[in-house]
Amino acid sequence: xxxxxxxxxxxxxxxxxxxxxxxxxxxxxxxxxxxxxxxxxxxxxxxxxxxxxxxxxxxxxxxxxxxxxxxxxxxxxxxxxxxxxxxxxxxxxxxxxxxxxxxxxxxxxxxxxxxxxxxxxxxxxxxxxxxxxxxxxxxxxxxxxxxxxxxxxxxxxxxxxxxxxxxxxxxxxxxxxxxxxxxxxxxxxxxxxxxxxxxxxxxxxxxxxxxxxxxxxxxxxxxxxxxxxxxxxxxxxxxxxxxxxxxxxxxxxxxxxxxxxxxxxxxxxxxxx
Amino acid sequence: xxxxxxxxxxxxxxxxxxxxxxxxxxxxxxxxxxxxxxxxxxxxxxxxxxxxxxxxxxxxxxxxxxxxxxxxxxxxxxxxxxxxxxxxxxxxxxxxxxxxxxxxxxxxxxxxxxxxxxxxxxxxxxxxxxxxxxxxxxxxxxxxxxxxxxxxxxxxxxxxxxxxxxxxxxxxxxxxxxxxxxxxxxxxxxxxxxxxxxxxxxxxxxxxxxxxxxxxxxxxxxxxxxxxxxxxxxxxxxxxxxxxxxxxxxxxxxxxxxxxxxxxxxxxxxxxxxxxxxxxxxxxxxxxxxx
Numbered sequence: 001x002x003x004x005x006x007x008x009x010x011x012x013x014x015x016x017x018x019x020x021x022x023x024x025x026x027x028x029x030x031x032x033x034x035x036x037x038x039x040x041x042x043x044x045x046x047x048x049x050x051x052x053x054x055x056x057x058x059x060x061x062x063x064x065x066x067x068x069x070x071x072x073x074x075x076x077x078x079x080x081x082x083x084x085x086x087x088x089x090x091x092x093x094x095x096x097x098x099x100x101x102x103x104x105x106x107x108x109x110x111x112x113x114x115x116x117x118x119x120x121x122x123x124x125x126x127x128x129x130x131x132x133x134x135x136x137x138x139x140x141x142x143x144x145x146x147x148x149x150x151x152x153x154x155x156x157x158x159x160x161x162x163x164x165x166x167x168x169x170x171x172x173x174x175x176x177x178x179x180x181x182x183x184x185x186x187x188x189x190x191x192x193x194x195x196x197x198x199x200x201x202x203x204x205x206x207x208x209x210x211x212x213x214x215x216x217x218x219x220x221x222x223x224x225x226x227x228x229x230x231x232x233x234x235x236x237x238x239x240x241x242x243x244x245x246x247x248x249x250x251x252x253x254x255x256x257x258x259x260x261x262x263x264x265x266x267x268x269x270x271x272x273x
Numbered sequence: 274x275x276x277x278x279x280x281x282x283x284x285x286x287x288x289x290x291x292x293x294x295x296x297x298x299x300x301x302x303x304x305x306x307x308x309x310x311x312x313x314x315x316x317x318x319x320x321x322x323x324x325x326x327x328x329x330x331x332x333x334x335x336x337x338x339x340x341x342x343x344x345x346x347x348x349x350x351x352x353x354x355x356x357x358x359x360x361x362x363x364x365x366x367x368x369x370x371x372x373x374x375x376x377x378x379x380x381x382x383x384x385x386x387x388x389x390x391x392x393x394x395x396x397x398x399x400x401x402x403x404x405x406x407x408x409x410x411x412x413x414x415x416x417x418x419x420x421x422x423x424x425x426x427x428x429x430x431x432x433x434x435x436x437x438x439x440x441x442x443x444x445x446x447x448x449x450x451x452x453x454x455x456x457x458x459x460x461x462x463x464x465x466x467x468x469x470x471x472x473x474x475x476x477x478x479x480x481x482x483x484x485x486x487x488x489x490x491x492x493x494x495x496x497x498x499x500x501x502x503x504x505x506x507x508x509x510x511x512x513x514x515x516x517x518x519x520x521x522x523x524x525x526x527x528x529x530x531x532x533x534x535x536x537x538x539x540x541x542x543x544x545x546x547x548x549x550x551x552x553x554x555x556x557x558x559x560x561x562x563x564x
Contacts, residue, residue: 160500198453240451
């Protein structure tokens, strides 16, 4: 017989995933879901990301109607996919659109790890490619927030081909002088990291984000030596020279706005406010 | 589940041995009638081999396709180079960090035309395999490939790549030197090339490691090769078919749970190729054996 009602989670409090300290939800939200105690950056849904990054009410979602088929008839894929859709209210693991940062037009894509681990299937890849191409079309900088476990297994080879497609879209940006900035959030892995994410003009990351090519367990199997403690964290990747900068969530908006306006100084559309 | 393609090739090898013996006998036989009888037997045997192979190879399951794709009598990149190209001159080094022997590369002549060849190279014995790192290239390998692609563009040489890798190297060293960046940059470079590129999957086309040098105008696959988003053993884990937190002795090579039935294997009966491939090149399994 349940006597202690207090065991039910109290909606006013939340436990930090880093230091396990109990936090006021209001404080936590005001601090952009970063723990005030240990500075742990918690994962954001795409709506939360939009809120902390773009000017108020400036973001418009595009290509919202795209959803994936089940080309391989992969066991249980359809159920899992529908389940993820109902749970998240998204059609697939990534949202793209346009918004402004400090009044500057940006074409953006935002991956959401909560939808099937942010995995890159045909739709995710297509939306990334369209976000990049939209930058070329509108002549504005492109910003992509990565959060993904990698390619979506359930779409097999087609997921692998998204690596090629998104890379081709990055190439288009380069040829047209469109700046492209990638932000690695926790986690940015495998197929995503090995394609459009790693070839951005500028790569930023949130502190402690998990960033890597193979899962740590796979690497451990392949490795005789001990794996470094901070293996595959943003700090490790920065030290390895594969990252430009680690940016605190509070400074992300300002940093992005600055970089976009400096790199995009010749673009006409970006100037309007 | 089979451990090796040899299991189902064994009866064929036995039969073939029989045929060779019979042929030797027939050659020695002086009596014309007896020789004719022997020759009929030989023909009969050969037909049986043919039939057996036809039937067996039209019914391969996905795991058997993987075993075939990894079969070690298959020609590897250097074998193809030796038999298709002349004047191949291997070049090494990424001019940045080091040499990688999982990818071989260099200029060669194909029908007299100057080309750049790049391909994964496997080994046939332990020493060779260790030397080639099981065809799992590190960042240096892809950066060497990029160097070659740049050269191809500069000197207007078409590019031919051979794909045969289980995956890119996943070790700590590779991570710290940016394996992901190297693969992505290599793909990007291939998109930039204006010279024609042909890629052939000659064995295993394993995930990022494969596509890193497989951006091409034409992508071909040998029959009984595979091209997949992930090495088969990792797939059940990544798709959630195996719960990740079990205590984990590495699974024995024959315990492969629920392999998705369409991992991207190629045989001529595969109904769809998902629009990814240009063509599947047919090759009788018997012709595995090198010239």
